Amino acid sequence: MMSSWVFWTERKTILKAYIAGTLVVLLSAVPLWLFAYSETGFLGSLAVRGFWWISCFVLLILYFLAWFGLPRVESSPGASLRALAHMMRVMKYSVDEAPKWIDIRVDKLTQVKVRARGAAGGTRIEYQVGATPVGATFIVVMFLIFPPASAIASLFIFGSAFRFVDTKVAPRLAGLPAVVSAPMDVKATLIDSLSEGHRLAQEASESVKSNYEDLIIIILVSGIAFFFGGFLAAWWLQPPDMASSDWSRVPVAVGAMAMLAFTLPSLWRARSRHKKAIGRFERSVSLLGGALASETSSLQPPDGFPSSFEIIAGAWDEVPSWLAARRRAGMFRHPSIWTAIVVFAYSGFLLLVAGIAELLYPGIDYQTAGVIVALGSVMVVSTMLLYFRWSRDQKLESERIVGDWRRRVEILRSEMEKYLQGL
Amino acid sequence: MSASPLEKPDLFVVARILERLWREDAPMLKTRLQVATNVNYDVFRRYVSWMNDKQLLLLETSDDGHERLSLTPRGHEAYRHLVMWINEVVRKQ
Numbered sequence: 001m002m003s004s005w006v007f008w009t010e011r012k013t014i015l016k017a018y019i020a021g022t023l024v025v026l027l028s029a030v031p032l033w034l035f036a037y038s039e040t041g042f043l044g045s046l047a048v049r050g051f052w053w054i055s056c057f058v059l060l061i062l063y064f065l066a067w068f069g070l071p072r073v074e075s076s077p078g079a080s081l082r083a084l085a086h087m088m089r090v091m092k093y094s095v096d097e098a099p100k101w102i103d104i105r106v107d108k109l110t111q112v113k114v115r116a117r118g119a120a121g122g123t124r125i126e127y128q129v130g131a132t133p134v135g136a137t138f139i140v141v142m143f144l145i146f147p148p149a150s151a152i153a154s155l156f157i158f159g160s161a162f163r164f165v166d167t168k169v170a171p172r173l174a175g176l177p178a179v180v181s182a183p184m185d186v187k188a189t190l191i192d193s194l195s196e197g198h199r200l201a202q203e204a205s206e207s208v209k210s211n212y213e214d215l216i217i218i219i220l221v222s223g224i225a226f227f228f229g230g231f232l233a234a235w236w237l238q239p240p241d242m243a244s245s246d247w248s249r250v251p252v253a254v255g256a257m258a259m260l261a262f263t264l265p266s267l268w269r270a271r272s273r274h275k276k277a278i279g280r281f282e283r284s285v286s287l288l289g290g291a292l293a294s295e296t297s298s299l300q301p302p303d304g305f306p307s308s309f310e311i312i313a314g315a316w317d318e319v320p321s322w323l324a325a326r327r328r329a330g331m332f333r334h335p336s337i338w339t340a341i342v343v344f345a346y347s348g349f350l351l352l353v354a355g356i357a358e359l360l361y362p363g364i365d366y367q368t369a370g371v372i373v374a375l376g377s378v379m380v381v382s383t384m385l386l387y388f389r390w391s392r393d394q395k396l397e398s399e400r401i402v403g404d405w406r407r408r409v410e411i412l413r414s415e416m417e418k419y420l421q422g423l
Numbered sequence: 424m425s426a427s428p429l430e431k432p433d434l435f436v437v438a439r440i441l442e443r444l445w446r447e448d449a450p451m452l453k454t455r456l457q458v459a460t461n462v463n464y465d466v467f468r469r470y471v472s473w474m475n476d477k478q479l480l481l482l483e484t485s486d487d488g489h490e491r492l493s494l495t496p497r498g499h500e501a502y503r504h505l506v507m508w509i510n511e512v513v514r515k516q
Contacts, residue, residue: 185503186445186502186503186506189506189507189510190506190510192510193506193509193510193513196513197513300446301446303458303459303461304458304459304460304461306439307435307438307439307442307443308442309435309438309439309442309505309506309509310435310438310439312509312513313434313435313438313509314435315513316512408512409512412508412509412511412512413434415508416434416505416508417431417434419501419504419505420432420434420437420501421431421432423477423479423497423501
């Protein structure tokens with residue numbers, strides 16, 4: 001892991017350097033692109049793409065792996081992180097807390113990882129710019145399709161993180177406690193619990209929405225595949241007269257019918273399946289968010305409003321479904337495996353279409369076409385195997401987590417009841 | 424008429440009453456607490472009686488004849504205990 005190599009006093013210089021570096025990469029690609037297409041055709045365009053991929057990959061590493069220093073504090077590393085996490089929660093930021101670091105979610109695309117390490121004269125606080133699962137998915141997809149767009153998106157995320165640290169984190173470091181704090185008080189604990197519940201519910205809600213969007217994309221892409229399937233089948237069964245001006249009418253009509261017959265019922269089914277879950281998760285987010293807002297303000301909750309304790313404890317029953325939803329979110333939570341699945345599926349599909357198209361033309365090299373179709377089939381089968389394996393692993397892990405959670409909650413409830421009885 | 428004794432208190436109702444009193448700086452009118460916690464009056468009386476027996480809250484009758492409730496140190500401790508417990512669960516998911 002890289003250590004902090006940028007001091008707080010130089011933060012503005014480094015931000016300018018990042019912006020300049022990104023602009024240089026993007027602008028240098030333009031003349032290269034013009035030259036390549038005008039002079040060297042396909043090989044030139046390949047060179048431009050290679051340049052984009054390599055330069056943008058280097059930029060992504062610089063954006064997301066570097067650690068930046070913040071002013072030192074006097075408190076111990078553990079106490080600093082804990083206090084900072086609480087301050088961020090009071091400001092209604094979602095915080096994921098681990099013993100050695102905290103992840104603060106800045107906005108839908110951006111998050112910041114903060115770590116604290118003991119050093120001479122206090123604790124050194126450092127941060128790293130990161131992307132949320134949505135942001136990471138967006139960057140990976142952009143990187144595959146059009147690398148410069150991923151560099152621009154990363155610069156945007158980088159700027160948001162920088163601004164956030166500058167205005168929200170750094171000014172509060174001076175207020176961190178100098179010694180390890182005593183057990184947190186009731187209000188602070190309620191805020192932490194509500195914030196953590198809110199974070200889980202929000203992530204689950206976004207996961208379900210993301211799953212729904214992924215499913216829509218898969219249905220639409222499959223719809224296109226059905227169109228080509230119908231088109232090729234019609235062509236195969238009744239080769240059209242290519243001399244005729246409307247030779248494509250029948251294959252296109254058959255393809256369109258196949259596409260609609262698959263797409264419309266699938267979209268309707270996906271919508272009805274996800275709408276209920278999305279609504280339920282959004283209600284939880286809103287309830288926990290409302291309680292958190294009330295707890296962080298000095299206002300009394302309105303009469304009859306459930307207590308914060310009840311809202312948190314009531315959320316226990318929902319937590320298994322939140323955890324399961326987070327685990328099920330494919331592209332959203334596991335960009336690497338899903339990148340492999342998308343690349344395999346896309347390449348396999350292209351090879352199959354190209355191979356079948358070759359086979360349809362008489363007098364073509366059947367051996368080459370056969371190899372292309374076989375290769376495409378292998379890739380499609382690999383995609384399916386990858387997906388089924390991932391799906392099985394997710395299901396097993398989800399069942400284990402949910403089982404553990406339910407057992408723990410049952411034990412806790414009975415302990416609490418025993419405690420009340422024994423008072 | 425005294426309320427019938429409570430055999431097994433509901434965790435959520437106890438926590439709701441404790442939390443509402445915990446938020447108050449001064450003793451709270453009994454009827455006001457009942458409205459704020461949104462608990463049926465008969466049930467509320469039984470819980471107040473039970474919590475009073477357990478020394479979780481203090482029931483006082485003021486000069487104007489109104490009953491007022493406040494949290495005892497034991498009540499504060501009980502509520503803190505419950506909150507720490509749920510926090511443990513939430514954070515260990």
